[in-house]
Amino acid sequence: MFGLLCFVNCGTSEEKRPTPGTADPAPSSPPAAASAAGTDSSSTSSAPKPTTPRGPIDPTKVGTIVGIVRFDGVPPERKALSMSSGGCPEHTKPVFTEDVLVENGALANVFVHIKDGLSGWTLPPLADEPFEIDQKGCLYTPHVLGMRAGGKLLVRNSDPTTHNVNIRAQSNDATNPIQPPGGKPVEWIPSKKELGVRFECNLHPWMNAWVCVVDDPWFAVTGADGSFTLAGVPPGDYVLEAWHEKYGKKTAKVSLEPGGKPTANFTFKP
Numbered sequence: 001m002f003g004l005l006c007f008v009n010c011g012t013s014e015e016k017r018p019t020p021g022t023a024d025p026a027p028s029s030p031p032a033a034a035s036a037a038g039t040d041s042s043s044t045s046s047a048p049k050p051t052t053p054r055g056p057i058d059p060t061k062v063g064t065i066v067g068i069v070r071f072d073g074v075p076p077e078r079k080a081l082s083m084s085s086g087g088c089p090e091h092t093k094p095v096f097t098e099d100v101l102v103e104n105g106a107l108a109n110v111f112v113h114i115k116d117g118l119s120g121w122t123l124p125p126l127a128d129e130p131f132e133i134d135q136k137g138c139l140y141t142p143h144v145l146g147m148r149a150g151g152k153l154l155v156r157n158s159d160p161t162t163h164n165v166n167i168r169a170q171s172n173d174a175t176n177p178i179q180p181p182g183g184k185p186v187e188w189i190p191s192k193k194e195l196g197v198r199f200e201c202n203l204h205p206w207m208n209a210w211v212c213v214v215d216d217p218w219f220a221v222t223g224a225d226g227s228f229t230l231a232g233v234p235p236g237d238y239v240l241e242a243w244h245e246k247y248g249k250k251t252a253k254v255s256l257e258p259g260g261k262p263t264a265n266f267t268f269k270p
Contacts, residue, residue, distance in 0.1 A: 070268070115239045
């Protein structure tokens with residue numbers, strides 16, 4: 001790969017970024033329509049009052065919160081990425097942008113977590129296994145990742161070319177190391193909650209991914225069917241938050257009885 005690294009602010013010109021902060025110049029704020037999408041009649045910014053005793057979680061009383069994130073409207077056309085330079089391996093098929101993935105009305109790559117309602121519970125310990133992102137085919141995989149504060153993220157390079165891992169965090173450590181082919185994984189250990197940390201490669205400006213950091217283990221990223229599942233949640237009243245890199249945030253209330261399985265759905269609009 002190349003020996004020179006140009007430190008530039010990358011990303012396609014048509015991309016609109018949400019409010020997540022960066023170590024480089026701050027991205028523009030989400031569009032007004034995107035902000036409004038998070039303030040419908042089901043939304044709330046206040047934490048619900050606890051309805052169960054706090055302390056250690058009784059595994060016999062936990063439940064599961066499920067839901068689907070939908071897209072209402074005509075999704076924007078996905079654009080083909082120009083990947084003809086930079087020593088990247090060839091793709092047999094065209095590669096398209098991943099910022100808005102809609103299939104059968106369902107929206108993928110939405111990060112869903114419990115925003116409010118967990119105060120006082122003794123949270124499960126961090127898992128020993130690290131979280132991982134790979135750079136393969138000059139793309140970050142996955143495009144959106146959730147992790148816990150205090151956990152370890154390993155960024156691997158499976159490509160035959162050099163990358164730089166530009167982690168544009170604001171509340172956590174920002175870093176921008178160069179990573180040669182087959183090089184040691186880049187380690188990142190965020191200590192604070194932060195939604196929408198942008199990962200970039202300045203050598204290949206179409207490469208980007210997002211990492212959302214929260215304090216508890218109840219989070220998920222929607223797949224192609226728009227669904228999410230938060231399992232093992234203690235009973236209580238909660239505010240869920242759904243974050244999308246282009247359309248901002250939405251919230252919804254949900255009440256979970258012992259052993260229950262309530263549903264919380266979200267709808268984003270262009």
